[in-house]
Amino acid sequence: MPESRRPKPNRVLLKLSGEAFCRPGGFGIDTDELGVIAQEVQSAASAGAQVAVVVGGGNIIRGAELAKAGSIQQATADYMGMLGTVMNGVALKEKLTQLGVDSRVMSALDIRAMAEPFIRGRALRHLEKGRVVILAAGTGNPFFTTDSCAALRATELKCDVLLKATKVDGVYDSDPNKNPHAVRYDRLTFAEALAKRLGIMDMTALAMCQEQNIPVLVFDFKLQGNIRRVIEGDPIGTLVTRDPG
Numbered sequence: 693m694p695e696s697r698r699p700k701p702n703r704v705l706l707k708l709s710g711e712a713f714c715r716p717g718g719f720g721i722d723t724d725e726l727g728v729i730a731q732e733v734q735s736a737a738s739a740g741a742q743v744a745v746v747v748g749g750g751n752i753i754r755g756a757e758l759a760k761a762g763s764i765q766q767a768t769a770d771y772m773g774m775l776g777t778v779m780n781g782v783a784l785k786e787k788l789t790q791l792g793v794d795s796r797v798m799s800a801l802d803i804r805a806m807a808e809p810f811i812r813g814r815a816l817r818h819l820e821k822g823r824v825v826i827l828a829a830g831t832g833n834p835f836f837t838t839d840s841c842a843a844l845r846a847t848e849l850k851c852d853v854l855l856k857a858t859k860v861d862g863v864y865d866s867d868p869n870k871n872p873h874a875v876r877y878d879r880l881t882f883a884e885a886l887a888k889r890l891g892i893m894d895m896t897a898l899a900m901c902q903e904q905n906i907p908v909l910v911f912d913f914k915l916q917g918n919i920r921r922v923i924e925g926d927p928i929g930t931l932v933t934r935d936p937g
Contacts, residue, residue, distance in 0.1 A: 697925045701852035703742040703819060704923065706733070707842040708857050710750035712913060713780050720751060721783050728914070730787035733824060736919040737793060742819040744849055746827045746842040747784065749776025755834075770834035774801055777838065781828035782806055788824060795824040800832030800841075812848050819849065839897035847904045854906055855922060856893060857913030862930035863890055880932045892932060901932075908932040 712729060714722045737743050755773030759766035781797045788795040796818050799807035807828060808814065818825045830841040846854045860868055861876065863885070868874040882902035885892050892898060892910055901908050911918055911929030921928055 698927050698931070699852075700925045701741055701923060703744070703849065703851045704736070704853055704855055705744045705746060705842060705846040705849065705851040706736075706855045706857060706919065707746050707839065708748060708780075708913070709838075710748035710752060710776065710780060712751075712857060713747075713783070714751040718751070721780065726783055726787050728916075729784060730791055730793075732913070732916070732919050733784075733788060734791050734793050735917060736923055737822070737824055739920045739923045741923040742822070744815070744819060744825045744827060744845060744851065745781075745784065746838055746845055747777050747780040748838040749773050749778075749780055752776030752779055767834040770830075770836075771801075774829040774832070777830060778803060778806060778828040781826045785826055793824055794822065795826060797826045797828055800827075800829040803829075815849060825849075837894050837897065839893040840900070843893070843897040843900040843904075843906070846906050847900065851906065853922075854901060854908045855919065856908055856910045858910055859912065859914065861912040861915070861928070863892055863910050863932070865890075877930045878927070879936075880930060881936055882932055882934055885932055898932075902934055905934050907934075 713725055714720055733743060753772050753776045755769035758764045758769040778799055785795050785797045797807040798810040798815055800810050802809055815825050827845050830836060830838050831844055842854055863877050864874040866874045882898060886898060909922060909929050909931050918928060
C-alpha cells in the first residue's frame with residue numbers, strides 16, 4: 693500500500709553525481725544545469741532543512757576509467773577525480789551565492805585558496821547556522837567513491853536521510869530504460885538491496901548506511917521541486933531502510 697506521508701527530515705545529505713552538472717552525454721559544467729541544481733538546493737534550504745551536498749566529479753574526469761586505461765595508477769587517477777569534485781563544488785557555491793544562499797565549500801584535500809578544510813565540528817556549526825555545506829574531494833583517500841563519502845559524511849554529520857539523486861524516479865528490479873515492464877520499489881531494506889545487487893550505491897556505502905541506520909532515498913533529481921517535496925514528507929522515490937516499513 694503506498695505511503696501517505698514520511699517524517700520530515702531536519703538535516704539531509706544530498707549526493708549529486710558529476711553528471712548532474714552537464715547535459716546527458718556532455719562534459720564539463722553546463723550553466724543551465726548548474727542553475728537547476730542551485731535552484732533545487734535553494735528551495736530545499738528554504739523549506740527549513742539543514743542541507744549538506746556531496747558532489748561527484750565524473751563530468752570533469754573519471755579516475756577509474758583513467759586507471760583502467762593503464763597509463764595512470766589508480767591512486768593518482770583517484771586524486772585527479774577528487775580535484776574534479778572541487779571544481780563542481782566551487783561552481784555550485786558561486787551559483788548559490790548569486791541566489792542569496794549562504795553556503796560553504798569544505799574539501800577533504802587541503803586547497804585553502806578555494807575551500808575550507810573539512811572539519812566535522814565546523815561543518816556542523818555551518819549547518820546549524822542555516823548554511824548549505826558543499827562537501828568536495830570525496831573522503832580525501834583513493835580507492836573510495838563519492839558514494840562512500842556520502843555515507844561517511846551523513847554519518848559524521850548525523851543526517852536524518854541520505855538523498856541519492858538519480859535520473860530515474862526510484863529503484864527498479866531491472867533497468868526501466870531497457871525493460872518497459874520493470875517494477876519500481878516504494879520501499880526496500882538494505883539487506884534486500886544488497887542481496888539483489890540493485891546498484892543503488894556501491895556496496896561499501898550501502899553497508900555503512902545499513903550499519904549506521906541512515907535511510908537512503910533514491911529519487912529523480914531532475915523533476916522540479918523534488919528535493920523540497922522530500923523535506924516536506926512527500927513519499928516520492930524509493931526509501932531504503934534497515935527495517936521493513
